Amino acid sequence: MTAALSISLPVAPSGGEDRLLSPSELEAALRDIGARRYHNLHPFHRLLHDGKLNKDQVRAWALNRYYYQAMIPVKDAAVLARMPDAALRRVWRQRIVDHDGDHEGDGGIERWLKLAEGVGFDRAYVLSTRGILSATRFSVEAYVHFVAERSLLEAIASSLTEMFSPTIISERVAGMLKNYDFITKETLAYFDKRLTQAPRDADFALDYVTQHATTPALQRQAMDALTFKCNVLWTQLDALYFAYVAPGMIPPDAWRPGEGLVEGAA
Numbered sequence: 001m002t003a004a005l006s007i008s009l010p011v012a013p014s015g016g017e018d019r020l021l022s023p024s025e026l027e028a029a030l031r032d033i034g035a036r037r038y039h040n041l042h043p044f045h046r047l048l049h050d051g052k053l054n055k056d057q058v059r060a061w062a063l064n065r066y067y068y069q070a071m072i073p074v075k076d077a078a079v080l081a082r083m084p085d086a087a088l089r090r091v092w093r094q095r096i097v098d099h100d101g102d103h104e105g106d107g108g109i110e111r112w113l114k115l116a117e118g119v120g121f122d123r124a125y126v127l128s129t130r131g132i133l134s135a136t137r138f139s140v141e142a143y144v145h146f147v148a149e150r151s152l153l154e155a156i157a158s159s160l161t162e163m164f165s166p167t168i169i170s171e172r173v174a175g176m177l178k179n180y181d182f183i184t185k186e187t188l189a190y191f192d193k194r195l196t197q198a199p200r201d202a203d204f205a206l207d208y209v210t211q212h213a214t215t216p217a218l219q220r221q222a223m224d225a226l227t228f229k230c231n232v233l234w235t236q237l238d239a240l241y242f243a244y245v246a247p248g249m250i251p252p253d254a255w256r257p258g259e260g261l262v263e264g265a266a
Contacts, residue, residue, distance in 0.1 A: 023210040026219055030160055030206070030226055037230035038161065040168040044237040044245065049171050051179020053245070055119070055266075056257040058180065060244045062116045063255055064136045064236065066126050069112040069190075071140050073099045078148040079155045091204055098197050111190035118187035120265030131255030135239035143232045150225065157209045157222035158229040162202035166195055 021029060039045055047053050048061060073096045080096070083089045101107025116126045125131065147155035169191045176183045213219040243250050250256055 018216060020214075020216050021219055026210055026213060026222070027206060029219075029223055030157075030209070031163065033223060033226050033230060034161065034164040037227060037234065038164045038168070039230070039233040039237055040164070040171060042234055042237040042241075044241040045168065045172075047245065049175035049179075051175065055180075055182060057240075057244045058176075058183075059119045059121065059257070059261075060255060061240055062112075062119050063121060063126060063260075064132050064240060066112055066116055067129050067132045067136055068140050068236065069099065070109055070129075071144055073109070075144050075147050078144060079152070079159075082148075082152050082155065095201060098193070108190060108193070111193075115187055115190055117262070118184065119182065120261045122260055122262050125260030130253075131260055133239045133243055133254050134251060136236050139232050139235045139239075143229065146225075146228060151221065153209065153212050153218060154221050154225040156205050157213075157225040159205050160202060160209065160226050161229050161233060162198040163206065165198040165202075169194055169198075 044061075048058065053061075076092065076095045076099075080089055080092050083092060097107070099108040101110060113123055113126060117123055129137075143158070147158060150158075173188050173191050176188060177185065209222050213222045243254060
């Protein structure tokens with residue numbers, strides 16, 4: 001991985017920093033962050049969902065998103081290594097199993113590879129990560145560094161974007177099946193399990209955060225961590241938008257249409 005980035009979190013807004021929020025108030029504040037900052041609001045997602053992207057632009061999304069998916073168990077292993085409590089580790093390690101699988105050919109990463117293959121990519125090219133955008137790599141690795149270096153509370157709070165993922169998954173799957181004739185239910189099989197895995201994980205993380213953010217300062221750290229994670233996801237779509245949509249300035253080392261595809265893929 002690249003060297004750790006210096007992360008600058010946003011200044012806390014007024015209202016939540018000088019008093020202790022109740023658990024329900026803290027949950028509401030965390031959900032408000034998602035309502036304002038989650039990447040279902042990003043123009044690239046709207047184009048993807050509404051069928052406004054061409055096949056190569058969808059391919060660019062699938063290729064770059066693979067790196068994020070592949071690094072999720074790396075991120076979760078970094079969180080796991082910091083947990084002193086065996087009961088907590090037993091719960092958290094399920095996240096790694098969900099993505100790595102119990103055996104060869106199983107798990108979320110494998111299903112994302114099937115998605116990438118479904119839009120025409122050669123598996124070896126995807127696995128190489130050669131064509132991903134630098135901004136994708138920087139954003140994802142900044143997230144891994146964040147969970148390894150910040151407090152355990154912040155690391156767990158940063159995962160709370162999973163509270164909002166069922167909405168974006170439902171929009172994405174319905175929109176892509178409706179609007180792209182090269183997309184099938186099999187192509188999007190990755191998302192089937194996430195509709196149950198993500199809420200399960202979010203419920204656990206939310207319970208942990210509301211129990212352990214016991215001071216105004218700790219509550220602010222949790223909110224800032226979730227904001228940071230929303231920025232990680234948003235930045236990846238920024239990079240895709242400016243490279244492949246408008247103005248179409250693909251960086252020198254990034255994937256270009258026609259590269260890394262199975263022979264005959266249109």
